[in-house]
Amino acid sequence: MHVTPAFTSSPHCALSPDGSLVATLFPSKLHIRSVPSLETVSEVLLPPDVTGPVFAFQWSPSSSRLLVALADQVHVVAALHDSFRATIRIPTSGTAKPTLVQFGASDTEVLVCSQFGRTLSIFDLATSRSVEVNNPKFHHASSAPRGFAFRPGSRHLALMTRTTGKDVVSIHHPTTRDVQRSWHPDTIDAQGLLWTPDGRWLVIWESASQGHKVLFYTPDGRLFKAWSGPSGFLADMKDYELGAGVRLCQPSPDARRIAIADHTSNVHILDAGAVTETSRLCHPSAISPKDTIQVGPGPSGPSTHTFVRATQIVSAPSFQPSGNGAELKVGCASAAFDSSSSLLATRLEEAPSTVWIWDLVSSELRAVLIFHANISSFSWHPDIRELLMMSCESDNYSNLIFLWEPLWDGPRVLDFGSHIPDSKTGGKTQSSWVSWPGQPAVVFFGNTRHCIMATCAGSKDTPTSWQDIQIRDRSLDYGNVETTPSHTHGTGVDILIPLESDLSCVDDTFSTKWREGV
Incomplete structure (x- = not known):
């Protein structure tokens, strides 16, 4: 493992989508660092009125701009050369603050969701124009992303709203965001929508309380097919009779498969082209080791964190709720395909310390990794196939990252504790x-004070350009700026939102388009 020197960070530090830059937000400026060289390449001074807590810090899709969102204002700046600046000012009150702020499908589009779900505002920074849609169905920070999706390639926006007790789905123009099509889906209480990676289908799934129902629409809003749950003999049919419906949908990167998880221990794999179930992954209560399965019973101790293979039947540790009335949740909590779409990693709600890895070609378990702490996150490498990264919640695991791939004997550990100056605090x-x-x-690994990067290469691999690097910052005192960029360079956009906007024009357009789509 080749490790970079630690560099100063903050609670708001983010990698660019293309992996070339690291942006860190400090009280008075943005600090941009190059990933290949670790050199400071830009410092962007923020306006003096940028004070108070920051609840959104994000790169644009092209990795050229950054968004900084506060309760009453949103700033978008160019990461390099100070060539662009825009400000969105949002009048707020003590009870009306945005719950979600993020880039849209392009660098010039910003989405702002108001509290209590009153409006979703779409700002075009290139034209200083905004479009507001009433009654987005989901508005909390955790659920709002389930209510809209951008079609890959064309950038059409699919948006879910709810009025008079009915769900409404609308398709918006990729540039103007005018409504092109809208309809009432065949749902009682839809829980989300998404585009498949190839843009072929718009997928909408029903509430779990309404049983299994996943709807597949064409881009122009025509219903192609509905999946109504598993078919054939099921040993646990009673679970389905009780309405153990859909809780998440996850398409594969190649758009050939869709994983559908419900409130049972099963994950259903659908062929995305024909919308038919091709296999069912059943998480076993008793796991029997064999040549094709790696079963890791967990690290042997807090200091070694080594894994060993199980030699006899084991069971995944189950979660027992505390005695204060906590409810026991069941079902698949998360699922992710690797970049080749041939492996699927899952985690069950009732077994939060275990990662299950499935081979989708054979529809069999490839590995079961059991930890001594709950899994906080796992993710596949975006380009390298069959390479998984995992992290845990416990303090004993706070500086550890676990990597796994099929050809290894078990997970490998990256311990950053000795490389970060303040790893414990x-x-x-x-x-x-x-x-x-x-x-x-x-x-990329870091805390609120320092960050570090490391390769997963062994000692015999070719060293990276980081070896022998000594970090040279232009300024280590981030309260002062040695080089002050000018605030007058580039274009500036200042968009004002009335506290009580007149939405009659938007509403009329929406109503007209809806009637045309019926």
């Missing part, structure tokens, strides 16, 4: 893959 940690082309894989 630096607060919450974050980890992610660096989307850097070529081998070896690169991991």
Whole structure:
């Protein structure tokens, strides 16, 4: 493992989508660092009125701009050369603050969801124009992303709203965001929508309380097919009779498969082209080791964190709720395909310390990794196939990252504790893959004070350009700026939102388009 020197960070530090830059937000400026060289390449001074807590910090899709969102204002700036600046000012009150702020499908589009779900505002920074849609169905920070999706390629926006007790789905123009088509889906209480990666289908799934129902629509809003749950003999049919419906849908990167999880221990794999079930992955209560399955019973101790193979039947540790009335949740909590779409990693709600890895070609378990702490996250490498990264919630695991691939004897551990100066006091940690082309894989890891990057290469691999690097910052005192960029360069956009906007024009357009689509 080749490790970079630690560099100063903050609670708001983010990698660019293309993996070339790291942006860190400090009280008075943005600090941009190059990933290949670790050199400071830009410092962007923020306006003096940027004060208070920051609840959104994000790169644009092209990795050229950054968004900084506060309660009453949103700033978008160019990461390099100070060539663009835009400000969205949002009048707020003590009870009306945005719950979600993020980039849209392009660098010039920003989405703002108001509290209590009153409106979803779509801002075009290139034209200083905004479109507001009333009554988005989901508005909380955790659920709002389930209510809209951008079609890959064409960038059409699919949006779910709810009025008079009925769900409404609308398709919006990729540039103007005018409504082109809208309809009432055949749902009682839809829980989300998404586009498949090839843009062929718009997928909408029903509430779990309404049983199994997943609807597949064409891009122009025509219903192609509905999946109504598993068919054939089921040993646990009573679970389905009780309405153990859909809780998540996950398409594969190649758009050939869709994994549908419900409130049972099963995950259903659908052929995305024909919308038919091709296999069913059943998480066993008793796992029998064999040549094709790696079963890791967990690290042997807090200091070694080594894995061993199980030699006899084992069971995944189950979660028991505390005695304060906590409800026991069941079913698949998360699922993710690897970049080749041939492996699927899952985690069950009732077994939060276990990661299950499935071979989708044979529809069999490939590995079961059991930890001594709950899994906080897992993610496949975006480009390298069959390479998985995992992290755990416990304090004993706060500086550890676990990597797994099929050809290894078990997970390998990256321990960053000795490489970060304040590893025990630096607060919450974050980890992610660096989307850097070529081998070896690169991991980004940090806390609220320092960040570091490391390759997953062995000692015999070719050293990276980081070896022998000494970080040279232009300024280590981030309260002061040695080089002050000018605030007058580039274009500036200042968009104002009335506290009580007149939405009559938008509403009329929406109603007209809806009637045309019936």
